[in-house]
Amino acid sequence: MTRLLVAAVAASLLAPSAARAIDCRRAASPLERMICADAALRKADAALGSAYAGLLHGTDDAEIRAMLIASQKRWVAARDTWLGDLDAADARTIVLGAIRARTEDLSGRATSDPARPHWIAAALRQRAFAARFTGGPFAGFDTACYFLPVGQDRVYGCFGSRRFQNGDRVCTLSDDWASGHTTETRTVGRVVDGAVRTVATCTIGGGDDAECPGPENPAGRWTRPAAPAAATASATTAPAGPRALLDVELASDAEAETWLSTCLTDPAYPPPDPVPAAGTEPGSRPPARAGDPNGK
Template identity: 45%
Template sequence: MMGLRIHALEQESSPRGSTLAALNLTHEIAPEVTMKALLRYATCITLLVSTVAAHAIDCRKASNPVERTICADEKLKAADAEMGKVYAAVMQQAGNDTDLRAMLVRGQKRWIEARDKRFADPQDLAGAPSGKALHASLLKAIRQRTKTMSEPSKANPATPHLLETALQQRKFLAQFTGGAFAGFETGCDFLPGGQELSYGCFSERRYQNRDRVCTLMDDWASGGYYQTRLVGNVVQGRLETVAACGDGSEGGSPCPDTVDDRRKANAGWNLHPGRPALAPKALPKLDAEVELGAEDTDWLHACLADSRYPQNTGAVR
């Protein structure tokens, strides 16, 4: 019997903004090779592509205004090269964990896309820097990104904080069944303040336990941070929101356990949020740039463990 012949051409968008024709491999594989072995083969290809994609900007191929600005300045170019080295080192520490590696690639691409968008033309942002201040802000942003990736975990200094956070997320998620609606939908941007642009991420984080889905939504608008909590149930394959609270536009009123005594009278769960039912959507299960606080984990346990929540709290409107 003839062996199975595989021709693999992998292309992946580089975290530096260019497209890499990373591999062009042709191999003869014996017919007795198992599907598990083929999956390991594909995983190795993916991991190699991700590692190749970690290099700094190739200034011979600088393709947009921000890349050309970086290449024209020695300090910026050196900072970018250092960021590339740190990114590659963190990828190496992620080992063969494809979920961790995919998270790192996704996060770095997201940062670069935001950088290229905002530092090219920030004039649509009120209070954004310009001229020398914009140049200085770009240098600070690159160095801060490098610091974020290299920062060690307090619990385990040998592990980068980003990886430790993702591992803790995985541990937290293991307490619940998960499902088609669980995952992170994250958006990040550079926001103006104090004559510089600072990077921030905001997300809709869905946690699922059987047919119960509890969501934390972060948002930034008009210079302020807002959080909304949503409680939903999966009904006939769609997510129906049955309660909401929070400072965001969908919350309706402050969440009862997040306000002081002066605001208690106005706090409570809105049992008629009017949010359209949602179909399942494939979402990343890990995102270390969005962390949970103790207050969030306590709420998620209460929400996911009891199908009567929040009616059983008495704090409804």
């Protein structure tokens, strides 16, 4: 019993500071002071700290633990940045909802294995998917998270780029938030002379002429560099430091994984855009009827 108690104390001392509830004796920011002054907020913050500590204790995988720590630090930073200057009338309700939502996220269990935390199971699936490809210096995640205004509330959301590499092929899914909606950009690239040169790009939800082709959008088109000079201008060099190779807050769904697999393994991808029928190009006039050169 004594050894178990010592081990538990040691684990709590070694846990990252982000796992602990706010130390109200050292509360410095207006947001921290508001949490410390409210019994319900203090209780919610303590529950969040316990959920996070329990999640960390659910794995001894160093890479997954590093991802979880980075994720929680990112959430705390976003909380302080985006919820720190709310109107007093709304602040308590919004902050309490944000803390409880985060606690629920960290406490979730995997559907296929209820004994395993959902985020740890998701990280293992993410790793297994990436292991199907060679990887390389261009693979990894770039993530940014915000509290977005949704009606009178604030909802935490993460956006960024997921890059996967297979040999000299690099395929990227990027999500961006603007004007109340999300746009996904798909990019096919090839490594040439130590840099990734864009082969083609398209978007989903962008509302422009470069919407991605697919079963629901057969008229979609890829945007391709017009000349080698344009491809060179859009080349991306490898990052100075390693990117995170796991980030469950930028998880890909089954449809995205199918696209990534095709993009990474088919050297002829993307296929040529279909040739539109005469008179169906954007801005064109309908074909004239026989004997009527004006199409009337």
